[in-house]
Amino acid sequence: QVQLVQSGAEVKQPGSSLWISCKASGGTFSNSTVNWVRQAPGRGLEWMGGYIIALFGTTHYAQNFQGRVTITADKSSSTAFLELSSLRSEDTAIYYCARSPFGDLSSWFDAWGQGTLVTVSS
Amino acid sequence: EIVMTQSPATLSVSPGERATLSCRASQSVSNNLAWYQQKPGQAPRLLIYGASTRATGIPARFSGSGSGTEFTLTISSLQSEDFALYYCQQYYNWPPLTFGGGTKVGIK
Numbered sequence: 001q002v003q004l005v006q007s008g009a010e011v012k013q014p015g016s017s018l019w020i021s022c023k024a025s026g027g028t029f030s031n032s033t034v035n036w037v038r039q040a041p042g043r044g045l046e047w048m049g050g051y052i053i054a055l056f057g058t059t060h061y062a063q064n065f066q067g068r069v070t071i072t073a074d075k076s077s078s079t080a081f082l083e084l085s086s087l088r089s090e091d092t093a094i095y096y097c098a099r100s101p102f103g104d105l106s107s108w109f110d111a112w113g114q115g116t117l118v119t120v121s122s
Numbered sequence: 123e124i125v126m127t128q129s130p131a132t133l134s135v136s137p138g139e140r141a142t143l144s145c146r147a148s149q150s151v152s153n154n155l156a157w158y159q160q161k162p163g164q165a166p167r168l169l170i171y172g173a174s175t176r177a178t179g180i181p182a183r184f185s186g187s188g189s190g191t192e193f194t195l196t197i198s199s200l201q202s203e204d205f206a207l208y209y210c211q212q213y214y215n216w217p218p219l220t221f222g223g224g225t226k227v228g229i230k
Contacts, residue, residue: 001178035219044209044221044222044223044224045158045166045209045211045221045224046221047217047218047219047220047221049217050217050219060216060217061217062217062218063217063218064218096165096166098166100213105213105216105217105219106154106213106214106216107213108156108168108171108211108213109156109158109166109168109211110168110171110177112165112166112167113165114165115165
């Protein structure tokens with residue numbers, strides 16, 4: 001059973017960029033898709049985008065984040081990365097990586113990272 | 123974008139009773155629907171996929187049904203560890219993948 005371990009909590013200044021890692025253990029990402037989902041305080045789940053590892057790194061992003069978000073992955077280390085730029089206070093949230101078991105976005109999330117709390121504040 | 127709407131927002135149930143949670147899609151998602159459970163301070167956990175297939179290790183008291191636009195998650199006899207937030211998610215049409223707003227199941 002794959003487990004996903006994310007990097008630690010961060011405090012960021014408005015206008016700066018965020019970079020979070022997500023490493024798979026007990027398995028790999030090889031034939032799957034890595035997604036990033038965020039949850040603002042007291043709010044629901046919001047999908048940000050996905051990286052289809054099996055398709056040479058094809059990415060799809062939610063329109064809400066287009067131009068600000070980049071998702072990448074390093075197959076050799078089974079690690080995925082989220083970069084979010086031009087941070088604002090509304091980006092304060094817990095960010096989760098989540099794996100879809102197939103090389104396709106038409107799938108559920110069968111493994112989740114523990115979450116990374118990001119606080120955007122001056 | 124497919125909008126997922128869950129009802130009720132809050133459900134109060136006594137231990138041992140049945141809980142029925144609803145999820146409606148703004149257009150058909152066929153059976154491409156998953157359910158997740160989230161407890162305070164924890165990441166979501168997959169319960170159901172394909173609208174009705176239990177994920178590995180999920181107890182049989184959890185069951186999912188429905189297709190098209192109307193879906194139901196039933197917890198047949200609530201245990202203390204089942205009091206949590208529940209989310210539905212469609213993966214039929216993307217981007218974006220979308221979640222419902224959640225149903226909080228609390229102790230009556």
